[in-house]
Amino acid sequence: MTGANGRYHNDHATSHDIEKDMGLNPDESSHSSSSEEHYEPPTLSNDHSKTLATTSDLEKVQSRRSAKSRISLKTSAPTTSVNDATAIPDGGLQAWLQVLGSFLLFVNHWGIINTFGVYQTYYMNTLLPDYSPAAISWIGSVQSFLLGFVGPLMGPIYDAGYFRPLIMVGSFGVVSGHMMLSLCTQFWQVFLAQALCVGLGAGCLFVPSVAILSTYFSKRLALATGISAAGSSCGGTIYPIAVYHLIPMVGFAWATRIIGFIALATLVVANLVMKVRVLPSEKRKVLDLPSLKEAPYMLFIAGAFMAFMGLYAGMVYIESFALAKNILDPNLAFYSLAVINGASSFGRIIPNYIADKTGPLNIIIPATFVSGIIALCLIVVKDVAPLFIVCVLYGFFSGALVSLPPTVFVSLSLHKRHMIGTRMGMGFFFISIGLLLGTPVSGWILDASDYTYVWTFGGTMLIVASLLMFAGRTAKLRGLKPLAKA
Known part of the structure; x- marks a missing residue:
């Protein structure tokens, strides 16, 4: 029992037990207390009085220790379970601090990955001009792939209680x-540092940044996840602008170091404020194989795989497209990526707020479909105004697509809440394969033809993805009686 009444009950019970241990009847003790002014204590010798006083003090100390022991045993027992949705606070200072910490983690995993478009252009024009766009795109695609590839390992490790080591x-x-x-000047050096080291680090941060929110939020989980995921838009907006302006001022080396110092400062804050509330009591498996037989789960994964395969065609090549088609001059072209990421921040919060009311699948499906239509619109863009309109719309709707999968995985795992980390990790493992293949395939298409077919590829993949997600939603609803929000 908690609260003031609970403390009174424990104190009263403890006092009752102490009186029993001392050989007193609690009722008699109360009576003697009430008639204390009429009681005449017997006269005792000084030595005998001291002995009784010492004995009484010892008994009091022992009684207090016994009481504390009984109380500590009660409070040390677990009072909540990850499967108990009613115990989830769904708000409060500690819960919103987790949102802040998760936001900062998103700044430094998806936010950094969303920044690669500006690096792609810089590598193509300056640092690695002898390499084709497809070859350079492997740096960003492997970085993205590793973020999801380590998911099957990070999910069970998180569930096992190693949240703190993971984010460190x-x-x-x-x-x-x-x-x-x-310090890098060669392709292989850039690949090791940016693709492998940063990619693996981002992978360690990703699952903890989303899995922890499901233990603090229930009804407002999608909103909390959306606010956190807006960190990737924040990072994807700030980091490219910083890189673009810092390189002419201090050079590529110091520009990159400054990005590293910004990441360090924000990650220190995240490490300080984030705290695990409760963890599953059972051991977790690396894989949850029965989940692979669940139609809603697998259809959504198939749709998300195709969506992420087509999504980054627009984000990685939009800047080079604006330059190649003479739509924007070099001083403005890089802002196209910043506009996409800036609009994406609104697309991660507003649709997520609505998703709390309607269900995440009911939002991510139309958002994915509209993203595909907008990507196809790039085929006919030839002027500044239409380009920025497309960038804003693409950023907004793709923001919902990028931010909602964790919430969808939670909604598809309510019957296995204790396996959320594992199932989310498995899902992002498959999604990461789409991330790995998407930009190199777009690069190969660009090498063989032009941007028209790049946008056709990206838009088609997104539209097909929305159809697969819709099939997953239908499978989920048919499995529920009565029908509930998806």
Whole structure:
């Protein structure tokens, strides 16, 4: 029992037990207390009085220790379970601090990955001009792939209680990767530092940044996840602008180091404020194989795989497209990526707020479909105004697509809440394969033809993805009686 009444009950019970241990009848003790002014104590010798006083003090100390022992045993027992949705606070200072910490983690995993478009252009034009766009795109695609590839490992490790080591190792990987990147001049060096080191660090940060929110929020989980996921838009907006302006001022090496220092400062805050509330009591498996037989789960994964395969065609090549088609001059072209990421921040919060009311699948499906239509619109863009309109709309709707999968995985795992980390990790493992293949395939298409077919590829993949997600939603609803929100 908790609260003031609970404390009174425990204190009263403890006092009752102490009186029993001392050989007193509690009722008699109360009576003697009430008639204390009429009681005449017997006269005792000084020595005998001291002995009784000492004995009484010892009994009091022992009684207090016994009482504390009984109380500590009660409070040390677990009072909540990860499967008990009614115990989830769904708000409060500690819960919103987790949102802040998760936001900062998103700044430094998806936010950094969303920044690669500006690096792609810089590598193509300056640092690695002898390499094709497809070859350079492997750096960003492997970085994205590793973020999801380590998911099957990070999910069970998180569930096993290693949240703190995960975010510490991930923070070290992201920061040290940028410091090493500042020294790179060759393709293989850039690949090791940016693709492998930063990618693995981001992978360690990702699952903890989303899984922890489901233990603090229930009804407002999608909103909390959306606010956190807006960190990737924040990072994807601030980091490219910083890189673009810093390189002419201090050079590529120091520009990259400054990005590393920004990451260090924000990750320190995240490490300080984030705290695990409750963890499953059972051991977790690396894989939950029965989940692979669940139609809603697998259809959504198939749709998300195709969506992420087509999504980053627009984000990675939009800047080089604006330059190649003479739509924007070099001083404005890089802002196209910043506009996409800036609009994406609204697309991660507003649709997520609505998703709390309607269900995440009911939002992510139309958002994915509209993203595909907008990607196809890039085929006919030839002027500044239409380009920025497309960037704003693409950023907004793709923001919902990028931010809602964790919430969808939670909604598809309510019957296995204790396996959320594992199932989310498995899902993002498959999604990461789409991330790995998407930009190189777009690069190969660009090498063989032009941007028209790049946008056709990206838009088609997104539209097909929305159809697969819709099939998953239908399968989920048919399995529920009565029908509930998806």
